[in-house]
Each structure stands twice: as structure tokens, then as C-alpha cells.
Amino acid sequence: MSGAANYIELCAVGDVTQDTPYKANMDGTDLAVFQLDDQYYVTEDLCTHGPGSLCEGYVDGDEVECPFHQGKFNIKTGVATSAPCTDPLTVWTVIVQNGKIFIDPASARKATP
Amino acid sequence: MSQTSAGAVIQSVLDDVQIAALADGIVIIGAGQAGGRAAEALRRQGFAGAITLVGDEDELPYERPSLSKEMLHDAEKEAITWVQKPEFYAANDIKVLTGTRAVAIDRTARNVRLGNGETLHYGALIIATGARVRHLDLPGATSENCYYIRTLADSRALRDRLVAGRRVVVIGAGFIGLEAAAAGVKRGCDVTVIEIGPQPLGRVVPEQIGAWYQSLHASHGVKFLFNAGLVKFHNEGNVVIVETKAGEMIPADTVIVGIGVIPNAEIAAEAGLAVERGIIVDEFGLTADPHIFAAGDVARHFNPIFNKHILLESWQNAQNQAIAIAKNIATPAGAAPYAELPWFWSDQYDVNLQMFGLSEPGADTVIRGNPETKSWMLLQLKDNRIICAIGMNTARDLRPARDLINMGATLNPEELADTNVPLANIMRREKRDRAAAA
Numbered sequence: 001m002s003g004a005a006n007y008i009e010l011c012a013v014g015d016v017t018q019d020t021p022y023k024a025n026m027d028g029t030d031l032a033v034f035q036l037d038d039q040y041y042v043t044e045d046l047c048t049h050g051p052g053s054l055c056e057g058y059v060d061g062d063e064v065e066c067p068f069h070q071g072k073f074n075i076k077t078g079v080a081t082s083a084p085c086t087d088p089l090t091v092w093t094v095i096v097q098n099g100k101i102f103i104d105p106a107s108a109r110k111a112t113p
Numbered sequence: 114m115s116q117t118s119a120g121a122v123i124q125s126v127l128d129d130v131q132i133a134a135l136a137d138g139i140v141i142i143g144a145g146q147a148g149g150r151a152a153e154a155l156r157r158q159g160f161a162g163a164i165t166l167v168g169d170e171d172e173l174p175y176e177r178p179s180l181s182k183e184m185l186h187d188a189e190k191e192a193i194t195w196v197q198k199p200e201f202y203a204a205n206d207i208k209v210l211t212g213t214r215a216v217a218i219d220r221t222a223r224n225v226r227l228g229n230g231e232t233l234h235y236g237a238l239i240i241a242t243g244a245r246v247r248h249l250d251l252p253g254a255t256s257e258n259c260y261y262i263r264t265l266a267d268s269r270a271l272r273d274r275l276v277a278g279r280r281v282v283v284i285g286a287g288f289i290g291l292e293a294a295a296a297g298v299k300r301g302c303d304v305t306v307i308e309i310g311p312q313p314l315g316r317v318v319p320e321q322i323g324a325w326y327q328s329l330h331a332s333h334g335v336k337f338l339f340n341a342g343l344v345k346f347h348n349e350g351n352v353v354i355v356e357t358k359a360g361e362m363i364p365a366d367t368v369i370v371g372i373g374v375i376p377n378a379e380i381a382a383e384a385g386l387a388v389e390r391g392i393i394v395d396e397f398g399l400t401a402d403p404h405i406f407a408a409g410d411v412a413r414h415f416n417p418i419f420n421k422h423i424l425l426e427s428w429q430n431a432q433n434q435a436i437a438i439a440k441n442i443a444t445p446a447g448a449a450p451y452a453e454l455p456w457f458w459s460d461q462y463d464v465n466l467q468m469f470g471l472s473e474p475g476a477d478t479v480i481r482g483n484p485e486t487k488s489w490m491l492l493q494l495k496d497n498r499i500i501c502a503i504g505m506n507t508a509r510d511l512r513p514a515r516d517l518i519n520m521g522a523t524l525n526p527e528e529l530a531d532t533n534v535p536l537a538n539i540m541r542r543e544k545r546d547r548a549a550a551a
């Protein structure tokens with residue numbers, strides 16, 4: 001795969017379950033790795049409202065609920081779906097290879113609030 | 114009255130409110146958390162009429178919880194959570210009058226009179242005036258020597274006083290007092306908490322939780338005096354000596370008072386609306402006047418879950434009750450009662466407490482996890498149904514308790530005590546069983 005050299009390895013597939021996202025780190029930024037059925041998704045870990053860590057949050061369908069004040073985000077798009085959160089999370093494209101989860105740092109994107 | 118006709122009645126009331134609100138605008142009194150969220154939610158729900166937010170503080174709406182937590186932890190860095198960024202209001206055509214007090218409501222003319230003599234006409238009025246601190250009524254206690262925590266200005270003034278080595282006396286061992294005590298410890302102060310009751314956190318949480326918090330604070334060096342009535346303050350230079358009924362004399366460089374709040378309901382009472390320690394509203398947030406709503410700390414609302422009127426002084430209630438009212442005004446066709454299970458949190462040291470439901474004395478208790486650690490849960494049960502769930506550093510495992518309480522699921526206490534069975538699994542099983550039965 002061309003460009004694969006730029007991919008960043010975050011964790012192994014076995015580190016994540018549907019109920020327990022995994023906290024990874026990329027250059028000092030915490031990331032949350034989620035599993036929804038057989039797909040994986042990566043968002044920023046820090047809630048856009050305050051100090052909540054989303055990998056400590058509660059996954060319900062396609063959404064993660066922040067453990068601090070129950071604001072919610074869509075895990076696939078990063079869009080804030082429930083108060084008090086309004087600003088979206090940055091999300092990355094995930095690549096799974098040989099049981100490991102990678103992201104392409106260049107794929108970082110944020111929905112418009 | 115049957116469900117449908119009650120539904121039809123509220124809908125026609127809200128239809129009329131919407132027409133009036135679109136014609137004459139919405140005025141919100143109180144630019145705090147509930148007021149700010151109401152304005153925001155009205156626009157998000159597509160309300161196109163005028164919105165004026167009137168607040169007597171100088172700041173745009175902000176959230177108060179950090180005032181007794183992060184704000185006090187650091188003298189340099191301010192931790193303020195704004196309800197919205199400053200540009201949001203203009204961008205959404207919300208007129209905000211800060212530093213402006215509403216002084217009277219004329220219900221016949223549908224006008225609000227402001228402190229500056231102007232009047233604002235309204236089609237719908239939302240009263241979100243919150244609460245003010247209860248002042249300590251004691252000889253020698255003044256506004257100079259007592260620090261309260263309600264506003265940003267209060268918190269800023271107090272944090273400058275939390276200097277390492279100083280003696281801090283906290284009067285009142287409720288959540289805000291204990292958070293202030295933890296902040297004092299963090300800043301290196303010598304902290305004593307004086308409480309008139311027998312233990313911290315009084316009747317809001319079960320005794321075991323209060324006792325646990327007492328040990329937590331004691332392990333950080335906080336001293337407690339319980340059952341301690343006060344006689345007077347002796348002011349000696351910059352030092353206050355607090356005299357208790359038992360004759361103790363406790364010197365303080367700073368006294369922090371957290372003895373509860375009083376709802377700012379006078380403006381409603383003077384306009385002839387029903388007030389019983391809070392403005393009485395129904396499950397739609399409406400007072401007896403179909404053009405006037407109330408939300409947040411000032412509203413005693415009918416909660417269908419408990420089948421009675423309750424007043425909640427909490428962040429969740431301020432936000433979600435305001436949003437519910439905004440939705441009912443903006444989209445009356447989808448009118449829905451505000452029926453939410455209370456949720457509260459508190460942060461002290463490295464412990465995040467969260468609580469779903471209302472604690473009741475005499476309920477059965479299930480302990481989940483080990484209270485000797487800083488991560489455990491207390492569940493209160495009635496007839497094997499959870500009525501209240503309190504977790505220390507267990508946010509994720511605790512969260513499904515909300516659904517279990519709302520479902521009224523009959524559960525096995527032994528299973529609930531077993532930390533090997535995640536509450537999420539129990540919750541999913543109960544949901545499956547219900548779906549299968551339906």
C-alpha cells in the first residue's frame with residue numbers, strides 16, 4: 001500500500017471492545033479508538049465541552065456519551081449530537097492491518113458545527 | 114381527563130403561546146445556565162421570533178460548577194465554561210442585555226420592567242432567575258469576612274484568598290462546602306469544616322456516602338466539627354475567630370460559607386404567580402399564566418417520574434428543563450413533558466461522584482465494589498428496583514443504572530453486587546427481555 005509508511009499504529013484490535021474504547025496517543029494528543037460491530041473508528045479523546053475523556057464514556061449505538069456531563073458525539077462523524085456539546089470532534093480514517101489499528105494522520109477532519 | 118384530551122389541551126395552549134411569541138418575541142429573565150440554554154435551544158429548534166435575554170450579571174451565560182472546583186485550584190489559570198462563545202449570540206440574533214435587572218412583570222400588558230426604566234413586551238416569558246446564596250445570620254458575620262460561591266466574581270475573590278499556609282474555615286459540609294475544602298487543601302491551606310448536622314452531605318445522600326467523604330477529607334488533613342451551632346464571629350484584625358455553641362474558638366484567615374440557596378422567585382410572586390420555595394410550574398414548564406414559563410434552580414416543577422413537584426439545584430436540570438421548554442414553544446406539535454431522572458455530580462480531590470435518582474432514607478443498600486478503594490458504587494433499592502445509584506469514579510459502569518431505574522426493572526441484589534457482571538450487560542438483558550415480552 002503506498003503511503004503506508006505514514007500510517008500511525010495506535011493499538012491492536014484486541015485492545016478495543018464495543019463497550020470499552022481504547023485510549024491511544026499520537027504526538028501527545030490522546031485519541032479514542034472505538035469498535036462498532038466489525039468496524040473501528042478513531043476520534044479525539046478529549047470532549048469539546050470540558051475535561052471528559054471519551055474513551056471512559058458510554059457507547060450507545062453509534063454515539064459515545066461523555067462521562068463528565070453526558071454530552072454526546074456521533075462516533076463515525078464526530079458531530080456533537082447532544083447538549084452541552086456543540087463543537088465536533090476531529091476524526092481520522094482507520095486502517096486495519098494484521099490485527100493492528102492504524103490511522104492516516106493526513107485524514108484528520110472535523111465536521112462543521 | 115384522558116391522556117389525549119390533556120395532550121390536546123396543552124397543545125392548544127402551546128400553539129397560542131407560539132403565535133404570541135412569534136408576534137411579540139420571547140423575553141428570558143436571567144442569563145445564567147438555564148437562560149442561556151433556553152435561548153440557544155429556541156434557535157436550534159428553528160424559532161424565528163425575537164429573543165431577548167436579560168441578566169443582571171456582567172458576563173454572558175456561564176456554567177457554575179467550576180466555580181467551586183477548577184476555578185479555585187489555580188490562581189493563574191481561569192477555568193470558565195461559557196454556555197456559548199460570545200459571537201454565538203449576535204450570529205443567532207439573540208439580544209443579550211447584561212448588567213440589567215428585571216424588576217417587575219406586568220402580566221396584563223405582557224411587559225417586563227427593567228431596572229433602567231425601560232420595558233420589554235413579550236409573547237412568551239421564561240423566568241430563569243436561579244437562586245442566590247443564603248447569608249449567614251450571625252453577629253460579627255459580614256459581607257466582608259464571609260466568602261460565598263455563586264458567581265464568577267465570588268470565585269475570583271475567593272481564589273485569591275487561598276494562599277498556602279492560611280487557615281480556612283468552611284461553614285456547611287454540603288457539596289459546595291466540601292469542594293471548596295478540597296480546593297483549599299490543594300492550595301496548601303489548613304482547612305476546618307464546621308457543620309451543624311451530624312455528618313457531611315446531610316440528607317441528599319445516604320449516610321454511608323457522607324461518612325466516606327468525611328474519611329476522604331480527613332485523609333487530606335481536613336478537620337471537622339459536627340453538630341456545631343455557631344454563636345458569633347470575633348473580628349480581630351484580619352483574623353476571624355469563630356465561636357461555637359460548645360465554646361470552641363476557631364481562628365480563620367478566610368471563612369467560606371456554603372449553607373444553601375434561596376430561589377429568586379420574588380419577581381414571580383409579586384406578579385401573582387404561585388410560589389412555594391420556587392415558582393410552581395407543570396411538566397411543560399408552564400406557570401398558571403399560559404405566557405409564562407420557569408426553568409432551572411428557580412422552578413419547582415411537576416416531575417411525572419416522581420408524580421410530584423420537585424425543585425432541583427443541578428446543572429443537568431438547568432440545561433435540560435430549559436431545552437424542554439424551548440422545544441415546546443418552538444415546536445408545539447411535538448409537545449413533550451419534561452420528565453427526567455435527576456443526575457448530579459461532584460468533584461473532590463481525585464474522586465468524581467455521580468448520582469442518578471433521588472436518595473431515600475430507609476431504602477435497601479447494595480454495595481458494588483470496595484469502599485476501601487476510590488472506585489465503588491452504592492445502589493439504593495426498593496422492592497428490588499434501583500431508585501438511586503451513586504458511583505465514585507465509576508462513570509461508565511454507573512451509566513446503565515439510569516436505564517435500569519427508568520425501566521423500573523426488578524433485579525437480583527446479589528447480581529448487582531457482583532462487579533464481574535457489568536451493569537451494561539444487565540441493562541441489555543433487561544431490554545431484550547422487555548422487547549421479547551412486547
Ligand SMILES: Cc1cc2nc3c(=O)[nH]c(=O)nc-3n(C[C@H](O)[C@H](O)[C@H](O)COP(=O)(O)OP(=O)(O)OC[C@H]3O[C@@H](n4cnc5c(N)ncnc54)[C@H](O)[C@@H]3O)c2cc1C
Pocket residue numbers: 142143144145146147148167168169170176177178179180181213214215216241242243244262263264289377380408409410411425426427428429431456457458459460
Ligand atoms: C459553586 C457551584 C458549584 C456547583 N456545582 C455543581 C455540580 O458539580 N453539579 C451540578 O449538577 N450542579 C452544580 N451546581 C448547580 C448549578 O450550577 C445550578 O443548578 C445552575 O447554575 C442553575 O442554573 P440557573 O440558570 O437556573 O440559575 P443561575 O445559573 O443562578 O442563573 C440565574 C441568573 O439570573 C440572574 N438573575 C436573577 N434575578 C434576576 C433579575 N431579576 N433580572 C435579571 N437577572 C436576574 C442571576 O444573577 C443569574 O445570573 C453548582 C452551583 C454552584 C453555585
Ligand code: FES
Pocket residue numbers: 047048049050051052066067068069070071084085
Ligand atoms: S466534558 Fe464532556 S460533556 Fe462536559
